[in-house]
Amino acid sequence: MASMFSIFLVSITNMCLVSGVLFNAALYKPAFMSSVNRDWNAECANDGNANVYVYSGSCAHSILDNPGWWMVDLRGQYKIEQIVLVNRGDDPAGANRTKNFTFDVFKDDPRLSGDFPMKLGQVCYTRIEPVGRAETFTQSCTAPIVGRFVRFVRYSLDMLNFCEIKVMTSTVLFLENNFSVKSNFRLQITPLSTTYTGDPSLCILLCLQRRDSDTCTAVNWIRTTKQCQMLKVNPRNVTSYVDDPNSDVYVEM
Numbered sequence: 001m002a003s004m005f006s007i008f009l010v011s012i013t014n015m016c017l018v019s020g021v022l023f024n025a026a027l028y029k030p031a032f033m034s035s036v037n038r039d040w041n042a043e044c045a046n047d048g049n050a051n052v053y054v055y056s057g058s059c060a061h062s063i064l065d066n067p068g069w070w071m072v073d074l075r076g077q078y079k080i081e082q083i084v085l086v087n088r089g090d091d092p093a094g095a096n097r098t099k100n101f102t103f104d105v106f107k108d109d110p111r112l113s114g115d116f117p118m119k120l121g122q123v124c125y126t127r128i129e130p131v132g133r134a135e136t137f138t139q140s141c142t143a144p145i146v147g148r149f150v151r152f153v154r155y156s157l158d159m160l161n162f163c164e165i166k167v168m169t170s171t172v173l174f175l176e177n178n179f180s181v182k183s184n185f186r187l188q189i190t191p192l193s194t195t196y197t198g199d200p201s202l203c204i205l206l207c208l209q210r211r212d213s214d215t216c217t218a219v220n221w222i223r224t225t226k227q228c229q230m231l232k233v234n235p236r237n238v239t240s241y242v243d244d245p246n247s248d249v250y251v252e253m
Contacts, residue, residue: 022082023212026072026150026167028235028252033070033160034117037061040161042070043236050164052089052134059088059163066157069117072167073109074148076175080105082140082168083124083150088161089134098162099130101154103139105147121151131162146173175208178253179218186220186247188240191229203228204250218251 031042040054040061049058062068083103088095104121113119124141131137150167154160192214197203200221207216207230218238220229224246233240235252 021212022168022170024084024166024215025074025076025078025080025169025172025211026165027215028217029072029074031060031070031072032111033060033062034065034068035063037063037159037161042072045070045162045165046072047234047236048164050086050136052086052163054088054090054094054161054163059161062160064157064159067117067153067155068158068160069151069153070160070162070165071110071149071151072165074150074167075177077107077146077148077173078167078169079144079146079171079173080124080141080150080167080169081144082138084164084166084168085131085137085152085162086164087131087133087135087137088163092133094159094161095133095135096130097158097160099154100128100156101152102126103141104151104153105145106149106151107147109149110151117153120153121149122147124150170212172211177204177208179204179250180253181248181250182241183248184243184245185241186222186229186244186249187218187231187233187238187251188242189231189233191220192216192232193230195228195230196226197228198226200228200248200250203230206230218249221248221250222246223248 026046033042045060051058103124106121110116210216216230218231
């Protein structure tokens with residue numbers, strides 16, 4: 001059966017998803033780092049898997065860098081309030097590398113500036129002492145910071161290795177999300193929620209509004225009935241497509 005791939009752009013402005021409840025804005029978002037050791041890439045650190053063993057494939061790991069950095073694009077402007085870091089747990093020496101680091105925040109992509117990676121953004125916090133082996137370390141920013149790009153940076157020669165980073169927020173000021181569209185297919189998974197909407201654009205907006213609770217990242221749009229099925233999948237690893245001539249599936253990129 002023929003299928004069609006295209007890109008669908010959704011922008012929401014002046015939108016507050018939830019007030020007073022923190023949620024992880026970094027989950028499944030595009031992530032980058034100064035270098036990659038083997039296949040332990042940046043997106044291993046925001047895939048929702050907090051397994052602390054590097055060889056499980058759930059941790060980010062760089063080679064020797066100075067500075068070493070990891071960064072996530074939140075795909076919108078968020079009020080960033082807290083950072084959670086899960087440190088490596090399978091090697092004491094490796095775990096001890098997570099020290100003397102700063103989390104900073106940028107409104108625009110700092111890689112486009114001439115002085116990156118030395119450029120410093122608005123500092124959420126700095127920690128000197130090592131994070132413990134397999135420790136989940138939670139730290140609030142000195143004050144909430146509005147931004148899109150959140151970076152872990154360490155200005156010394158060593159490797160980075162940690163297993164999950166969460167960027168906690170309660171307020172979204174602006175969202176910009178791209179969705180890929182696959183026509184004549186749907187995802188065969190249990191929906192978070194099902195409703196009926198006039199068009200797929202509204203279905204996607206309803207999905208995005210669930211970010212504070214369910215992390216909706218995809219929708220099945222049933223064209224014949226105008227049914228909207230909101231789904232949670234890891235957009236980097238979607239395998240449950242099935243043929244359906246009456247449906248289109250939209251997955252966040």
